[in-house]
Amino acid sequence: MQLKHARVRILAPVAAALAAVVIALGYSAVAYADTLFSDDFEDGNSSGWSGSGGSWSVATDGSRVLRQGGTSSDARYTAGTQSWTAYSVQARVKPTAFNGSNRFVAVLARVQSNTSYYYVALRGNNTVELKKLVNGSSTTLDSASLTVSTNTWYTVRLEVSGTSLRGYVNGTLLTEATDSQFSSGRIGVATFYGAANFDDVVVSTIGSPPTTPPTSTPPTSNPPTTGPPTNPGPNQADGWASVDAWGQNGTTGGTGGPTVTVDTAAEFLAEVATTGPRIIQVQGLIDLPGPMHDVTSDKTIIGVGSNSGFTGGGLNVGLPIDDDITAPPSNAVHNVIIRNLNFRGWDDDAINVQMFSHHIWVDHNTWTTGADGGVDVKRGSSYVTISYNHADGTDKNMLLGHDDDNSAQDVGRLKVSYHHNFFDNTNQRNPRVRFGDQVHVYNNYYLNTGxxxxxxxxxxxxxxxxxYFGGVDDPYHLGEGxxxxxxxxxxxxxxxxxxxGQTGGSVSNPTYSYTLTPQCDVKANVTANAGAGRI
Incomplete structure (x- = not known):
């Protein structure tokens, strides 16, 4: 459990000073979301919470959860401080039993006492309700139809800001109302003659970050939109790999060429060296000799099923190293897609992108550990998207820019999007970036980063x-080594x-449109969809 009282107190005078500067300069004031409180119960306890009724405990349901096991009464569990005003409270909620058709499980906001608060309730009669309870008397402010099933996880969020109240389920706004009964208060979870598991409780200040942050360069980006948390990823390249640049409009790989299936190293190496577009289907786990093998332009390399890929050797997407080349050559490797593959025990990098290679899409792969990087992008390469991959225990995971002395090739390039990747107990370089600009790291799940x-x-x-950063002491910082x-x-x-985390300076938004998964839904989205076998 993490309660950030100290951070709130420290930031208050800073925010006031910043607001004064913003007003003086004539900019519109913008509030950024800050995490006030979070608890995933992985510490095995519910310290900081207080209960009323029911049978509360920390139990195991895949991961550790807060469980209320009784169905014979109403029950509440609350946390936080009375001074919280404008915030969202979100939790994953799994009803496990209802003692009647109109029983419910709920997320609470602006809690005054055990008998007074706002709440969003999932009822066993297939409705979601936005309600308030005043001295034990409830009033329905809004409701909607929703299939509510036991033993199913739902992400429930209640936003309270001024008199505005909004209730979301699985990222979709379903209920909203205005009410002035309570202006501040704690948060909580509850059941009414029902049993449930609760997990990943997060309280954040209400904020609307700009789609284009202030920069010294006029913004050229398209604003992101917020989408549902269940999109498993596109079947065509997005992010920087979708941008029309360097004579290539988007990334299509081997589209238009023949489709071949390979199941030996000799077959694969022959096909990947062939000139012209080709879709190469990898059947089974192929033992490649190390260290890495060149991939030519206009190729799609895609695994069949969930267990295909490579051991021993890796893939090199790029021309031989030449420090005298400082601009993209006409024969740079381009238009390559690498999808749905497993990489294990590689002798150098699993995937290396170098020497101004461009329009590369690395998507829905799984890699574990090897001699060096999982996916390294360097030496002027650009227009790369790395998405929906599962890095499982990798040490030096993703390097972007290989050397402090390589500015001649790298400055103004190394444009890479990293999104919806699962950095699962990785150690470092998620990514580590030199020189690259407008590098976009979004909607990734970081778990226990070393x-x-x-x-x-x-x-x-x-x-x-x-x-979503879970159990990450140092989520992001400036400088390294x-x-x-x-x-x-x-x-x-x-x-x-x-x-x-540590921030500093300004960065222009990327020039492509993109859809954001709500940040606290990223964990569920990525764990369900990232990695090989999930396209």
Missing amino acids: NYGVASTENAGVIVEGN SSGDGRLVARNNCLVNSGS
């Missing part, structure tokens, strides 16, 4: 947006049992 999450160095410009500081803008991240 050393650090994201590092921005050597004047790189990195946007860290809408990610002997590398100088970069620039990093962080907005709307969900920090659960994690540090606050």
Whole structure:
């Protein structure tokens, strides 16, 4: 459990001073979301909570959860402080039993006492209701139809700001109302003659971050939209790999060429070296000789099923290294898709992108551990999207820019999007960025990161947006090792049992449109959809 009273007190005078500067300069005031409280119960206790009725305990349901096991009364569990005013409270809620058709489970906001608060309730009669309870008397403010099933997880969020109340289920706004009964209060969860498990409780200040942060460069980005948390990812490249640049409009891989299936190293290496577009289906786990093997332009390399891929060797997407080349050559490797593959025990990098390679899409792969990086992008490469991958226990996970002395090739390039990846107990470089600008790290799930999450160095410009950090002491920072500081803008991240991170400087938004999964829904989205076998 993480309760950030100290952080709130420290930030208050800073925010006031910043607001004065903003007003003086004539800018519109903008409030950024800050995590006030979070608890995923992985510490095995519910310290900081207080209960009324029911049978509350920390139990196991896949991960540790807060459980209310009784169905013979109403029950509440509350936390937080009375001074909280404008905030959202979100929790994953799993009804396990209802003692009657109109019983419910709920998330509470602006709690005054055990008999007075606002709440969003999931009822066993297939409705969701936005209600208030005043001295034990309830009033329905809004309601909607919703299928409510036992033993099913729902993400429930209640937003309270001024007199505005909004209730969301699974990222969709279903109920809203205005009411002035309560202006502040604690948060909580509850059951009414029902049993339920609760997990991943997060309280954030209500904020509307700008779609384009203030920069010295006129913004050119399209604003992101917020979508449902169940999208498993596109079947065509998005992010930087979708941008029309360097003579290539988007990333289509081997589309238009023949489709071949390979199940031996010799077959694969022959096909991947062929000139022209080709879709190469990898059947089974192929033992490649190390260290890495060149991939030519206009290729789609895609695994069949969930257990296909490579051991021993990795893939090199790029021309041979030549430090004298400082601009994209006409024969740079381009238009490559790598999807649905497993990489294990590689001798160098699992995937290496180098020498101005561009329009590369690395999607829905799983890699574990090897000699060096999971996916490294370097030496002027650009227009790359790395999405919906599962990095499982990798040490040096994702490097962007390989050396502090390589500015001649890298400055103004290394444009990469990292989104909806599962950084599962990785150690570092998630990513580590040198020189790259408008690097977009969004909607990724970081679980128990060992050393650090994201590092921005050597004047790189990195946007860290809408990610879920769970158990990450150092989610993002400036500088790393002997590398100088970069620039990093962080907005709307969900920090659960994690540090606050370090930011600095300004970064222009990317020039493509994108859809954001609500940040506190990212964990459920990514764990369900990232990795091989999930396209």
